[in-house]
Structures are given as C-alpha cells and as structure tokens.
Amino acid sequence: MEVSSLPHRTLMGPGPSDVDPRVLRALAQPTIGHLDPLFLQLMDELREMLQHVFGTKNSTTLAVSGTGSAGMETCLVNLIEPGDRVLVGVNGVFGTRMCEVARRCGAEVTAVDAPWGQALDYDALRAAAKAGSFKLLGVVHAETSTGVLHDLAPLRAIADEASALLFVDCVTSLGGVAVDLDAHGIDAAYSGTQKCLSCPPGLSPVSFSPRAVDVMQRRKTKVQSWYLDVSLVGQYWGKERVYHHTAPINMLYGLHEALRIVLEEGLPARFERHRRHSAALAAGLTALGLELPVESGARLPPLTLVAAPPNVDEARVRRELLSEHNLEIGGGLGSLAGKAWRIGLMGSGCTEANVIQCLNALSAMLARQGWSTPGDPTDAARASLRESGGA
Amino acid sequence: MEVSSLPHRTLMGPGPSDVDPRVLRALAQPTIGHLDPLFLQLMDELREMLQHVFGTKNSTTLAVSGTGSAGMETCLVNLIEPGDRVLVGVNGVFGTRMCEVARRCGAEVTAVDAPWGQALDYDALRAAAKAGSFKLLGVVHAETSTGVLHDLAPLRAIADEASALLFVDCVTSLGGVAVDLDAHGIDAAYSGTQKCLSCPPGLSPVSFSPRAVDVMQRRKTKVQSWYLDVSLVGQYWGKERVYHHTAPINMLYGLHEALRIVLEEGLPARFERHRRHSAALAAGLTALGLELPVESGARLPPLTLVAAPPNVDEARVRRELLSEHNLEIGGGLGSLAGKAWRIGLMGSGCTEANVIQCLNALSAMLARQGWSTPGDPTDAARASLRESGGA
Numbered sequence: 001m002e003v004s005s006l007p008h009r010t011l012m013g014p015g016p017s018d019v020d021p022r023v024l025r026a027l028a029q030p031t032i033g034h035l036d037p038l039f040l041q042l043m044d045e046l047r048e049m050l051q052h053v054f055g056t057k058n059s060t061t062l063a064v065s066g067t068g069s070a071g072m073e074t075c076l077v078n079l080i081e082p083g084d085r086v087l088v089g090v091n092g093v094f095g096t097r098m099c100e101v102a103r104r105c106g107a108e109v110t111a112v113d114a115p116w117g118q119a120l121d122y123d124a125l126r127a128a129a130k131a132g133s134f135k136l137l138g139v140v141h142a143e144t145s146t147g148v149l150h151d152l153a154p155l156r157a158i159a160d161e162a163s164a165l166l167f168v169d170c171v172t173s174l175g176g177v178a179v180d181l182d183a184h185g186i187d188a189a190y191s192g193t194q195k196c197l198s199c200p201p202g203l204s205p206v207s208f209s210p211r212a213v214d215v216m217q218r219r220k221t222k223v224q225s226w227y228l229d230v231s232l233v234g235q236y237w238g239k240e241r242v243y244h245h246t247a248p249i250n251m252l253y254g255l256h257e258a259l260r261i262v263l264e265e266g267l268p269a270r271f272e273r274h275r276r277h278s279a280a281l282a283a284g285l286t287a288l289g290l291e292l293p294v295e296s297g298a299r300l301p302p303l304t305l306v307a308a309p310p311n312v313d314e315a316r317v318r319r320e321l322l323s324e325h326n327l328e329i330g331g332g333l334g335s336l337a338g339k340a341w342r343i344g345l346m347g348s349g350c351t352e353a354n355v356i357q358c359l360n361a362l363s364a365m366l367a368r369q370g371w372s373t374p375g376d377p378t379d380a381a382r383a384s385l386r387e388s389g390g391a
Numbered sequence: 392m393e394v395s396s397l398p399h400r401t402l403m404g405p406g407p408s409d410v411d412p413r414v415l416r417a418l419a420q421p422t423i424g425h426l427d428p429l430f431l432q433l434m435d436e437l438r439e440m441l442q443h444v445f446g447t448k449n450s451t452t453l454a455v456s457g458t459g460s461a462g463m464e465t466c467l468v469n470l471i472e473p474g475d476r477v478l479v480g481v482n483g484v485f486g487t488r489m490c491e492v493a494r495r496c497g498a499e500v501t502a503v504d505a506p507w508g509q510a511l512d513y514d515a516l517r518a519a520a521k522a523g524s525f526k527l528l529g530v531v532h533a534e535t536s537t538g539v540l541h542d543l544a545p546l547r548a549i550a551d552e553a554s555a556l557l558f559v560d561c562v563t564s565l566g567g568v569a570v571d572l573d574a575h576g577i578d579a580a581y582s583g584t585q586k587c588l589s590c591p592p593g594l595s596p597v598s599f600s601p602r603a604v605d606v607m608q609r610r611k612t613k614v615q616s617w618y619l620d621v622s623l624v625g626q627y628w629g630k631e632r633v634y635h636h637t638a639p640i641n642m643l644y645g646l647h648e649a650l651r652i653v654l655e656e657g658l659p660a661r662f663e664r665h666r667r668h669s670a671a672l673a674a675g676l677t678a679l680g681l682e683l684p685v686e687s688g689a690r691l692p693p694l695t696l697v698a699a700p701p702n703v704d705e706a707r708v709r710r711e712l713l714s715e716h717n718l719e720i721g722g723g724l725g726s727l728a729g730k731a732w733r734i735g736l737m738g739s740g741c742t743e744a745n746v747i748q749c750l751n752a753l754s755a756m757l758a759r760q761g762w763s764t765p766g767d768p769t770d771a772a773r774a775s776l777r778e779s780g781g782a
Contacts, residue, residue: 001436003417003644006429011422016640019422026394027641028419031402031410031591033719038397045392065593066457066618069636073618101617194637200422202456202593202639224615226492227457227464243724245460246585248593249407250418251642253394328424333634 009322011349012358013330014144014303014342015172016194016201018349019258023199026257027250034247042256043237043247049259053197053267054170054189054207055180061207062237063255064190064228065248068171071190071204073101074228075167079136079188079212081221082106087128087162088138089120093145093333094169098138105224110134116335117146117305119298122154129161135215136188137164142173144195145333147305147342148298149177156185165212171195174205175262176274176302176346187212193251196274196302198347199258202251261348274301276388277350281343283384284359287375288366293340302350305332306341309371314338317365325361355381400713402740403749404721405535405694405733406563407585407592409740410649414590417648418641425638433647434628434638440650444588444658445561445580445598446571452598453628454646455581455619456639459562462581462595464492465619466558470579470603472612473497475526478519478553480511484536484724485560489529496615501525507726508537508696510689513545520552526606527579528555533564535586536724538696538733539689540568547576556603562586565596566653567665567693567737578603584642587665587693589738590649593642597621652739665692667779668741672734674775675750678766679757684731693741696723697732700762705729708756716752746772 011018032039050061064074076098080086086107088098091114099109112128114120120139129137137159142149152168159166165187170179176196181189187209194201208216208230216223216230223229227245235242262270278301282292291307292299308314314331318341321327332340343358345351359377367373402409423430441452455465467489471477477498479489482505490500503519505511511530520528528550533540543559550557556578561570567587572580578600585592599607599621607614607621614620618636626633653661669692673683682698683690699705705722709732712718723731734749736742750768758764 001429001433001647003420003433003647006420006423006433008421009423009427011424013424015637016422016424019641024419024421024641028415029394029397030399030415031407031585032397032400033402033404033407034592036400036713036719038392042392042394042397066461067636067639070457070618073616097617104613104615104617192637194422194640200639200641201425201637202642222495224495225464226488226495227461245458246406246583246592248458248591248642249585250410250415250591250645251593251639254641256392257394322427328427 007326010327010354010357012344012354013328014344015192015346017198017344017346019198019200020261020348022261023254023258027254029250029253031249034249035241035243039249040241042252046252046256046259047237049263050205053175053259053262054205055178056182056207058181058207058209060213060230060234062233063252064204064206065245066204067201068190068192068204070228071192071206072098072169073225074204074206074230075188075190076101076105077223077225077228078216078230079165079167080105080107081219083108084135085110085132086136086138087112087134087164089125091118091120091146091148092116092140092143094140094143098140098169117148117293119148119150122158126158126161129158129164132162134162134164136167137162138167140169141179142171142177142300144172144303146336147294147300147303149300152184165215172300172302175270178267178271181207193255193258196347197258197262198349199254202248203255274345274350276385277345277352277355278304279388280381280384281345281355284355284377284381287377287380288359288363289374302344302346304343306343308340312366312369312371314341320365321361327358327361352385398717401718401745401748403735403745404719405735406583406737408589408735408737410589410591411652411739413652414645414648418645420641420644422640425640426632426634430640431632433643437643437647437650438628440654441596441598444566444650444653445596447573447598449572449598449600451604451621451625453624454643455595455597456636457595458592459581459583459595461619462583462597463489463560464616465595465597465621466579466581467492467496468614468616468619469607469621470527470556471496471498472610474499476501476523477527477529478503478525478555479529480516482509482511482537482539483507483531483534485531485534489531489560508539508684510539510541513549517549517552520549520555523553525553525555527558528553529558531560532570533562533568533691535563535694537727538685538691538694540691543575556606563691563693566661569658569662572598584646584649587737588649588653589740590645593639594646665736665741667776668736668743668746669695670779671772671775672736672746675746675768675772678768678771679750679754680765693735693737695734697734699730699732703757703760703762705732711756712752718749718752743776
C-alpha cells in the first residue's frame with residue numbers, strides 16, 4: 001500500500017478528528033535537532049500556548065511524547081507512590097482506566113461509580129472524600145466513551161474534603177470546552193492532541209500545579225517509569241535543557257501549528273462554535289427520531305452519544321458510512337457496545353458542513369434499514385444554528 | 392515563530408537524521424481512524440516490513456507509541472518482575488540507562504563495565520554470566536553515546552551461560568547495520584525511527600521472540616506500565632484489534648514510507664553504503680589530523696566519535712557549524728562531554744555529499760581556531776570511496 005493512496009475521510013468519531021491542512025503541512029517541515037536553539041524556542045512557545053489553552057500559569061506544562069493515555073500514566077506515576085490512597089469517579093472507560101493505571105502504581109483505589117451515560121453523583125463523591133483520606137481525587141472532565149461532560153467548579157471543594165490533589169482528564173475537552181485549570185484549582189491534568197486541538201494523535205499535553213510539583217519533589221521512591229519521569233522530562237522542557245529522550249520533533253511542529261490555530265480563533269469563540277454545532281447536531285438527530293441518552297445538561301459538545309434503534313444494525317451503519325461516504329463515526333464502548341454511536345464535532349471538524357453531511361448520510365443509511373424518519377434533520381439543524389445566531 | 396520559517400539543517404549528529412522528502416510527504420497525508428480497515432492493513436504491512444528489517448519471524452513485532460527510550464522501557468517492564476536478576480554490559484549512556492530502567496522495574500542489576508569508547512569485554516561478560524543466574528542479559532548493539540558497535544554473534548552463548556533472555560538495543564543500528572535477531576538468538580530488541588530508518592523521532596520498533604512472549608505470559612505480576620503493556624498493545628497490533636490507545640497515525644504513515652525506502656534499497660546495499668561512507672569520513676577526519684578514539688574494529692558505521700583537539704573549543708565549532716553551515720553534529724556525552732564530537736551518517740543522510748560538506752565545513756571551523764590540517768580531507772575521503780568501489 002502507498003500511504004498517498006489512502007482516501008480522505010471525514011472524521012466524526014471520538015477522535016482522531018479532522019486535521020487542518022496547515023497542521024499537516026507543519027508535520028512535513030524538515031526535521032531539525034532536538035537541541036537546536038530554534039527547536040528549543042519552539043518548545044518555549046509550545047509551553048506558553050499550552051498554558052493559555054489549559055488556563056494556567058503552571059510552569060510545569062509540557063507535551064508528553066506519547067498519546068493521551070501516556071499523559072494519564074505520566075500524571076499518576078509521578079504523583080502516586082505505593083500505598084497511596086486514590087479516589088476516582090468512574091462512569092465510563094476512562095475513569096475505569098484511571099483506576100487500573102493507579103493500581104499499577106501501587107495505589108489503593110476507591111471508585112465512586114455512576115451508570116455509563118450519566119454524570120457522576122457529586123454528593124456520593126463528596127461523601128466518599130469525607131469518609132476517607134486520599135492523596136488524589138481523579139475525575140474525567142469529558143468521558144469520551146459516553147459523551148458526558150462534568151462540571152469542574154465543585155471539584156476543588158470535594159477534593160479539599162479529603163485534602164487531596166485534584167486530577168482531571170481533559171482529553172476530549174481541551175480546546176473545545178473551557179478547562180481553566182487555575183480557576184478550578186486543578187493540580188494535574190492531561191489531554192490528547194487528536195480531539196479538539198485537531199492535531200494527529202501522538203502527544204499528550206500535561207500540566208502540574210506548584211502543589212503537585214511539590215508532591216513530586218517530596219517523593220520517597222523513584223518514579224517507576226523512567227520515560228515519563230517529570231523530574232527528568234521537565235529538565236529538558238525547562239531552562240536546564242538536559243537531554244532525556246529525543247523529542248518527537250515533527251509531531252511537536254504539528255502541535256505548535258494546531259495551537260496557533262486555536263489561539264487565532266480565540267478560546268471563547270471556539271467553545272461557542274462547539275456548543276452551537278453540537279446543539280444543531282442534536283436537533284437534527286432528534287428530527288431523525290433518534291434518542292440522545294445523555295441528558296442535555298451533561299452533554300459534551302465535542303462528542304454526542306446516540307442510541308442505535310433496536311432494529312438497526314449499528315455496525316452496518318458505521319461500515320457503510322465509511323465505505324460509501326468516507327465518513328467515520330464511532331460505536332459504543334463497554335456496556336454501550338453494539339447499542340450506540342458516538343458522533344464527534346471536534347476542532348476543525350466542528351462545522352455546519354460536517355453536521356449536514358453526517359445527518360444526510362446517516363438518514364440515508366437508516367432508511368436503507370427501514371427506519372422511518374419523522375422530520376427533516378437538516379432543516380432542524382439549520383434552524384438550530386439560526387436560532388443560536390450563526391451566519 | 393512559524394514552523395515553516397525554520398531553516399533546513401543537514402543533520403549529521405547522533406540523530407535525528409535527515410528525513411527523506413517522501414517520508415515528510417507521508418507524514419502530511421490526511422489522518423484516518425485508528426480502527427479504519429485501511430489503517431489496520433497499513434499496520435499489518437508495517438509489522439511485515441519491521442520483521443524484514445529486524446531479520447525475524449517474531450509475530451510480536453510492532454512500533455511502540457513513543458521514542459526509542461519508550462522501546463527500552465517497553466522491553467524491560469514486560470520482561471522483568473520485581474526481584475529478577477539482570478546482567479547489563481555498560482560502556483556508555485544507553486547501557487547506563489538500561490540499568491536505571493531495569494532497577495525501576497524492581498530488578499537486581501549487575502553491571503559489567505567497560506571504558507566509554509571501548510567495546511565490552513566479552514570474557515568479563517561471560518564470567519559474570521557464569522557466576523550468577525540471570526533472567527536477562529542486556530547489551531547495547533550500537534552505543535550512540537560513543538560510536539561503539541558490538542559483535543552480536545557471541546552473545547547468545549553468553550546469555551545461555553546464565554539461561555538468560557538476550558535483550559539488545561538496536562537504536563543506532565537498525566537499518567544501517569545488520570541486526571538479524573533470529574540468526575543471533577535475540578529475545579527482545581528495540582530501536583528508534585530517527586536514526587538509520589530516516590524517519591522523524593516518535594516511534595520505537597520492538598520485537599519479542601516466542602520465548603520472550605512465553606516469559607511475559609507467565610508473569611505473576613501485572614506489567615507496571617499500562618501504556619507499554621505488550622499483552623494489551625499486542626491485542627491492537629494483532630488479529631484481535633482491541634482498542635488500547637489511539638495509535639499515532641501520521642507518525643506510522645511516516646514509518647511505513649521510511650521502511651519502504653529501506654526495503655527498496657535492500658538491506659545488504661544499505662549496510663554497504665553505511666560502511667563505505669563511514670570509512671570515507673574516517674579517512675577524511677584522519678587527513679584533518681583528528682583522532683578517532685574508537686578502534687577501527689569496533690567502529691559503528693552510522694556514528695563516528697572524533698576527539699576534539701585540546702586547544703579547540705569544541706562547542707564553538709558545533710555552534711558555528713550550525714549557524715553558518717546549517718550543519719548539525721553532536722557533542723560528547725557523559726565523560727566525553729566537551730572532549731569529542733559525534734558525526735552521524737545515517738540512512739538518507741549517509742551520502743558522499745554529506746561527507747564532503749561536513750569535512751569542508753569542519754576544516755574551515757578548525758582553521759579559524761588555529762588548527763593546522765596535515766592533509767586534504769576531501770581528497771582522502773574520495774580516495775577511500777574509489778577504493779571501496781564507489782562510482
């Protein structure tokens with residue numbers, strides 16, 4: 001196979017999302033050295049832009065040389081020592097994964113579960129935090145497996161009940177929904193590049209508060225991962241410029257350009273764009289007669305969970321969307337496998353054209369399986385966009 | 392800064408190396424999904440090409456979503472359990488790193504040291520292997536910090552003295568020097584993409600023998616890294632296609648194209664090209680009056696260690712080569728810092744033009760610092776190429 005023969009897909013699944021051509025061009029810039037003064041300048045700019053997007057002044061803000069899951073592991077291996085107690089809110093794949101990774105760091109994990117597709121019960125989380133003493137409270141801001149968005153505002157107070165560090169997964173929120181680490185008192189956060197930043201997968205932005213850095217500096221044991229040890233990686237990203245591992249140069253080019261695009265648009269405008277198009281998609285899906293299992297107050301704008309009707313073969317729909325329309329949407333995960341779709345509107349891919357293309361193609365694939373549509377989905381989507389003040 | 396404004400450098404350091412424009416174009420191919428059937432086909436082809444380049448039939452051959460050091464850590468976290476005894480040959484940064492990573496996995500490490508810039512003493516290694524019982528023997532095939540190449544042929548017998556798995560770092564050899572895992576009885580190996588494969592940094596090819604896979608399957612403890620757990624990552628690369636983490640799509644495009652280029656040239660021709668140009672560089676450097684501290688039988692063709700003359704400011708030479716000639720060479724590491732250069736001839740960058748450019752530029756920078764050159768370096772390099780049958 002020649003890579004150049006691959007088709008252009010419209011990526012409306014849970015990520016990767018469509019990548020801006022400017023970012024693709026940046027990836028193809030000739031490689032320079034990881035200690036080249038110009039590359040070090042680029043890293044400084046990357047840190048500044050990441051701080052802006054994360055809403056933080058944290059100096060320990062950088063891009064881990066791995067995907068989002070490497071970012072999760074980076075936060076946990078650096079903050080946890082064997083025997084530490086960790087509290088995690090779990091209502092999907094990524095909360096579950098947080099527990100698993102924390103256990104592999106030797107943590108004693110307490111999970112507060114909520115049904116998949118629903119937001120966490122903050123009263124239950126608060127009660128658990130009060131009942132025990134924990135080093136860290138972990139919450140997934142935007143559960144990519146279910147399309148649930150959590151309110152960050154109450155979490156600091158809940159973490160304080162247990163005198164815990166507050167640790168947040170921002171994989172599917174960063175760049176699409178406000179995260180504001182400093183305003184929310186978040187001590188550690190990570191994201192991926194392939195969601196609302198619209199860069200290919202491969203890097204994980206992370207940020208640590210001064211309090212988290214202090215906890216890392218007072219560790220009694222070495223970080224179990226050498227590759228992800230922030231005390232070492234941070235000396236390359238920091239003023240010391242000590243070689244640790246060879247940075248993924250071209251991926252960092254791509255992230256640099258992706259962040260420039262984010263900041264050119266401006267965060268408030270970008271968040272509003274995600275909100276508006278998500279509402280339009282929801283209106284169109286409803287007109288198609290489909291159910292959105294996540295209640296409207298907890299819906300994650302960049303990713304919408306859609307219940308597949310009982311008599312429809314959901315995998316066939318996805319297969320045909322891909323083969324006939326070059327359109328990728330996601331299936332359900334875990335308890336939602338075979339029962340739901342996940343439709344992403346992230347970053348560059350969060351456009352009216354994509355909303356309309358997706359609704360039309362989905363409508364046609366459903367009709368093929370005998371689904372009768374009560375309303376006109378594209379009319380409903382366009383009406384929603386008009387109401388919310390779009391052009 | 393705009394990424395597009397970065398200058399084109401000639402990369403003749405210890406890596407990253409110059410990247411072929413075909414690979415850069417592949418990186419810029421629009422992203423598709425990590426579960427797209429076409430992407431899965433590309434991964435199958437990647438595995439086949441990696442098997443070819445590694446010289447192995449190992450089905451557990453894949454590219455780790457991190458740089459070469461993540462590959463080292465992948466091998467060690469998967470093969471080592473707390474309390475295991477590990478024997479490592481150490482004569483540079485990467486042997487030292489192997490010990491450190493193994494200790495963080497809970498291993499009891501025995502190091503057999505040799506002076507930096509010299510090959511390991513295989514008699515000492517054999518004596519240590521005989522004296523103890525070890526789960527794993529680790530050796531760096533090509534020590535990037537010193538430019539020393541080890542003979543792989545005797546290592547299996549040495550590992551057998553201790554009934555140990557044989558683990559080899561092929562970061563700066565894969566694609567430039569024969570590694571032939573199966574012929575040498577190597578159980579685990581890793582490399583990087585940014586050396587003789589001439590792809591940007593960001594991925595680490597790894598391969599595990601059936602015996603190593605058996606050891607992993609019989610673990611009593613979970614692998615401490617979730618991100619690098621081969622029992623999980625392997626289910627995504629294998630027939631199961633179980634989602635683990637979002638693959639670094641565009642980097643894998645780049646590696647796919649880089650491996651196609653390697654196999655189009657053919658491994659024997661590629662190894663011979665590295666050998667010839669390295670010999671020409673050595674002839675030119677000798678004509679310049681410079682000393683090559685590594686004895687000729689142990690020299691690593693892709694990377695040449697050069698002693699900086701005592702009265703020359705070696706860092707100034709590197710700085711001026713970069714700023715005036717857009718040419719990057721490397722400095723010394725560890726005990727060689729400030730005393731040596733490392734000149735790479737890797738993959739696409741291993742050409743007569745680069746040899747000549749480097750010799751001319753280095754000659755000019757040395758002359759500026761008062762170094763008088765006994766011979767004509769480019770004549771010597773060209774004569775060497777003619778003798779070895781070049782065009």
